[in-house]
Amino acid sequence: MAYTKRYDGRKFDETRKMEAKVGIIKNANGSAMFRFGDTIAIASVYGPRPLHPQHLQNPQKGILRCNYDMISFSVGERIRPGPSRRSQEISKITEWALSSVVDLDAYPNTVVDVHIEILQANASTRCAGINAAAIALAQAGISMKELVTSVSIGKIDKTLVVDVDKTEEDYEEGEGATDIAMSFKSASGELSHLQLDGKIKEDELREAIKVGRDACKKIYEVQKKALKDMGE
């Protein structure tokens, strides 16, 4: 059976219900929540602040440091608190995804810390985390050229779908599931993050990126609205 209809009734180019809110953690310089359906990420930003130990400092510009972490009870089987190989990789990927838009030239020897926690997980957690982090950075007043917007595109059997959830991620019939996580700079449309797990042909990948870019334009509107609502 080809995947001709999404099991939850969404259109192929439709994300789950999105929600974004800025300014949720009082202690932080910037903070935000971003949600794709049952996937909820929160992010907070501290800094720019002096970086210790000193030998890590860059006298040319400030450093962006990201940390992605899943709450132990965000998934069915409890995750042991603390960093894992997976979470460390995603932290680094997130850092790269965001670094290209953040301008820290004015803050030599400092660090901007971005902390991401996944409160509840149903796939696409790194994308939700990046979307939350981008608007948290904006709220913190960090100089940014543009926002970063992230989405996962799935190839489920032969069909490209936007914003993969756990059920689709686990699809095994036909060609199975291929998960492509990507992040775009909101204005230029350049890719600052791209990952793939599965099997896909060249043209399909090109198409997937296009589909992802279109989806991100809609996600960007949600991010922008959250920032505006904060201002009001």
Added chain:
Amino acid sequence: MEISNINKKKIRESLKEDKRLDGRKPEDFRKIEIETGISKNAEGSARVKIGDTEVIAGIKVDVSEPYPDHEDEGTMITTLELLPLSSSRFEYGPPRIEAIEIARIIDRVIRESGFIDFKKLCIKKGEKVYTVLIDLYTLNDDGNLIDAGCIAAVEALKSAKMPKYDEKTEKIKFGEFSSKSLPLNERVPVTITSYKIGDKIVVDTTREEEDSSTSRISFGLTDSKKGDDIIISSLQKGGEGTFTQEEISKIIDLTVRKFKDIQKETEGVE
């Protein structure tokens, strides 16, 4: 970030007239807000706000072997992560003593109160029992993490449903919950933590107040709701400073009053 000496002085000076910087009296709690069911994938979960302090708790249930000296009882583990997301004072890395101590205080009051009926968590004596994992996380730290954490843990436990257990594989079916609640009873545990600032005793402290204090004491209490006897089931004194015997006696009275207040506020939360 440590607070400045000027602020510490202000806090102490103001307390001489029984006033706190946020307008409260020494015995006043901030507003408490409780929300349960904040994570679908947890057996139970809760978010508790006390003023600007925000803590979440999640319950997971797994199977494991019982302790040799309690062969027919389930087990429990409590952890707390002071997330760097919640304050610039917290850093990544394994839990430090501050987090470990708070988790242990909360673990003790829940355990010793008899709130959880561990005997009902036995699957097969000496071989298999349920383990209740209570995980606490700070989302925003503005003091009194012990009391906030305890309320969050208790509310998460109250809201929890047992997972489904596969008798053939002797494993939990993760993500599938039964309609059965955890075996709890009416002996709801509460902690009340008092800090000594100058020679004043203050409850529900902010972070700045805690930084201005010399010593701390946490009482874990519970009652049967049938009679009037309140049982003190755990205690922990912290900090370099000391309490006089009169002060301890005064704190006991204050603690009992506050215990009843908290009980009222948390009653009926589903």
